[in-house]
């Protein structure tokens with residue numbers, strides 16, 4: 396492709412981890428990006444809170460905006476990159492202002508797209524601008540492009556992802572070091588791997604934002620946080636990690652979006668994944684996504700889900716696409732055609748389950764347990780009983796054959812009512828991905 400004479404002029408809002416990464420790539424790969432995009436990508440203006448902070452990159456030749464929204468109005472800015480974060484506030488104001496002016500908008504902000512994706516996509520399409528957010532899901536992995544473009548020939552049936560590096564890092568260390576959740580979290584915070592307020596990550600909200608976006612691209616539904624059932628990893632105990640391993644599984648926090656008869660199910664939960672499955676091999680801060688589609692079958696994507704280089708790599712790839720003039724609707728189909736996601740009741744979920752019970756160590760207990768399962772029509776696939784449990788009694792661990800969540804919940808209620816059951820049962824879903 397011949398390089399055009401006119402450069403694409405860029406304004407970047409947010410000069411933290413990702414913003415600085417973008418500045419570095421634009422400086423390091425000017426010629427490469429110009430050759431690939433067909434136009435030079437020229438950074439002209441930036442915005443952050445603290446003008447005087449040394450960010451380790453040379454910003455002296457760039458215009459500075461105290462208010463990031465001012466970037467959109469500048470005549471010398473063609474494309475705005477938003478790397479501030481947050482679903483509302485300056486990020487949303489900047490997105491609206493940029494797109495209203497018919498300028499393209501690139502962001503790494505999953506919260507913004509999960510909450511306002513349809514509105515912003517509608518605006519972008521009305522104004523003939525591009526709205527790009529490759530970095531918003533799974534950092535450096537090009538999963539947005541894969542769903543929107545590479546798999547465009549397919550009807551997608553399911554998307555399963557390990558989408559939060561902090562959670563996967565915590566689960567990995569719990570398994571490798573046999574430590575409880577709280578201890579690993581505290582250490583992860585000490586070394587800067589988890590935020591001081593980790594709830595967005597460990598309670599599954601970050602994964603939910605990303606799942607909402609993936610669901611939208613995969614199934615043509617509008618991003619919808621309202622219908623997403625979310626469970627995090629706070630309740631995962633080392634004993635469940637050990638039993639899962641004994642049964643041939645590993646516990647992972649998954650974002651799940653799948654086509655069911657009644658509609659699209661979107662959920663976040665920790666699940667048992669077979670040890671031989673690709674997602675079970677993903678350790679530490681790495682992210683991965685598995686997509687099932689009708690003609691191509693299963694495809695697997697893995698890589699760094701966060702960090703300066705990988706995230707900035709995805710942002711700059713979006714800028715190259717903008718320079719190339721790659722258009723097409725934001726979510727793969729026109730924003731006006733995105734379907735409203737229907738709420739699928741969690742009880743409709745069909746699958747297999749892991750249940751751990753702490754029970755009295757006496758005759759007759761197994762008969763009570765199997766009777767409770769039988770009354771709800773739930774059949775056992777495997778059953779383990781092991782020596783003394785912490786706190787007294789013994790653990791009974793079982794996995795079920797395929798059933799629905801309503802039956803499992805009813806069974807758990809029956810278990811809780813049994814005299815021999817010493818604490819609330821633990822239930823985890825099994826995902827054969």
Ligand SMILES: NC(=O)c1ccc[n+]([C@@H]2O[C@H](COP(=O)([O-])OP(=O)(O)OC[C@H]3O[C@@H](n4cnc5c(N)ncnc54)[C@H](OP(=O)(O)O)[C@@H]3O)[C@@H](O)[C@H]2O)c1
Pocket residue numbers: 408409410411412413414442443444445446448461462463477478479480481485503504505530531534700701702703706
């Ligand atoms: N970090 C990652 O690995 C990663 C991965 C994927 C996606 N993302 C997404 O990328 C975005 C940026 O993340 P980050 O980690 O780079 O964040 P960060 O390090 O906290 O940086 C945020 C930047 O925004 C600036 N900022 C905050 N409020 C502002 C305001 N009102 N006006 C102007 N500037 C403002 C800050 O300015 P000061 O520096 O002056 O305080 C800072 O430069 C977020 O949406 C995040 O979810 C991050």
